[in-house]
Amino acid sequence: MAGEVHLDALDFAGVAAVARRGVRVAVSPEVRERVRAFRAHVERIAASDEAVYGVTTGFGALATVRIPPEERRELQHAILRSHAAGMGPFVEPEVVRAMMLLRARTLAMGHSGVRPGLLDALVAMLNAGVTPAVPEHGSLGASGDLAPLAHAALCLTGEGWALEAGEAVPARDALARAGLEPVELEAKEGLALVNGTDGMLAVLILALEDLRLLLKTADVTAAMSIEALLGTDRVYREELHALRPHPGQLASARNIHRLLAGSPIVASHRESPHLVQDAYSLRCTPQVCGAARDTLAFAEEIARRELASTTDNPLVLEDGSVESCGHFHGEPLAFALDFLAVAAAEVGAIAERRTDRMLDPARSQGLPPFLVPRAGTNSGFMVAQYTAASLAEENRRLANPASTGSLPTSAMQEDHVSMGWSAGLKLRRVLRNLARILAVEALCAAQALDLRAPLEPAPATGAARERLRREVPFVERDLFLAAHLKTAEELVLSGALVEAAGEVVELG
Secondary structure, three states, X not given: OOOEEEHHXXXXXXXXXXXXXXXXXXXXXXXXXXXXXXXXXXXXXXXXXXXXXXXXXXXXXXXOOEXXXXXXXXXXXXXXHHHOOOEEEEOOHHHHHHHHHHHHHHHHOOOOOOOHHHHHHHHHHHHOOOEEOOEEEOOOOOOOOHHHHHHHHXXXXXXXXXXXXXXXXXXXXXXXXXXXXXXXXXXXXXXXXXXXXXXHXXXXXXXXXXXXXXXXXXXXXXXXXXXXXXXXXXXXXXXXHOOOOOHHHHHHHHHXXXXXXXXXXXXXXXXXXXOOOOOXXXXXXXXXXXXXXXXXXXXXXXXXXXXXXXXXOOEEOOOOOEEOOOOOOOHHHHHHHHHHHHHHHHHHHHHHHHHHHHHOOOOOOOOOHHHXXXXXXXXXOHHHHHHHHHHHHHHHHXXXXXXXXXXXXXXXXXXXXXXXXXXXXXXXXXXXXXXXXXXXXXXXXXXXXXXXXXXXXXXXXXXXXXXXXXXXXXXXXXXXXXXXXXXXXXXXXXXXXXXXXXXXXXXX
């Protein structure tokens, strides 16, 4: 049905639609029947004396403690209260909504052994727009995202906090305003709500959408800078890059070559000997941005596999047995998240170098110092480049991997952890920094292209410049630059620059 996302047909676009655009979630009768069939096995075990982790025993290092039948329901509520131990600022609602959706997807696979009613309640909370308040700190990425998921699940039971207009309010009140009743948990259901990699996967899937756009944007801003710096278009030809056929490199080179097509600026110096070879920050852009594209493709495959996985523990199998496993360990996601941070940091680093080159009269091929007509009296874009440099340097620090760190917990039962949640949170910061670096480059490149008048840029780069000029004027003299940088950042994040260039040439 249009306007709905189905749990049994969930893909990356569906996750982003629910998390960011409030699209409704649907649960099919087939999903409910599958969940009901697996639940029957758990109810059989819960009524027996069989020792099954998290059903008739305690958790973590307390797995050897047997829980009497009359306390097993309380056990499921207790795990949420004790594990909802996060601290710090609250995670953005889009991450929480994606995490809730992915936990619902896991429950819908049946192997968690919950009741269909619990799945319906989680989906109803999503559809009603009730967003739990989830603190940033608390997950080690194994046994999954325990603290973040516990904060979300506790809200489902009417305890803990929900977010309304950015403020934490009692969850029970938020549920009541949405016309929802708190959930009473049964055997295994508290454990099933917290044990998995859904927080890490949520961050990864949203990051994939963001980075896809930023890599296209980086090709657009790079082409604008190459043109402004009187760079050649010859090094982006298809036949050259076919000799080193990395898919991402080929795609980036193809984009830049198309963006520069028909440029009077490039044509004006095509036969000029002013440079034998362009600087690496121009000439090697496809190699750097292309490597980032290939890293993105790797991370997409990891996310695709995880989206098809059940990451709970223990798992209910088809034959009715319940087996412990380590599927909640976040290492596959942690590696992908860390790798993306490295890639995104490098895309920002090379963009900042292009920006610096445009501002330096010794290297800018005749542009005025700091891209302002009356330099000296005016400082132009001098400190905008400082900002880009500070962001690039912060990204270098954030690109240090989180996944190589591990501190044992739970009395040495959980003696190796992935730190995938931390990898994800710092990746989100890296991507926002990258967007800002590209915004600085776009602003400087547009100014430089204007300064090349009467020569005109290519139709595609010109379209990107004109889209920027609808919001930001040419800088004749110093003005309050931060406001224009913020506007440029919004144009990057919205995809407006890519859309403008993409109306002229096809971008891959």
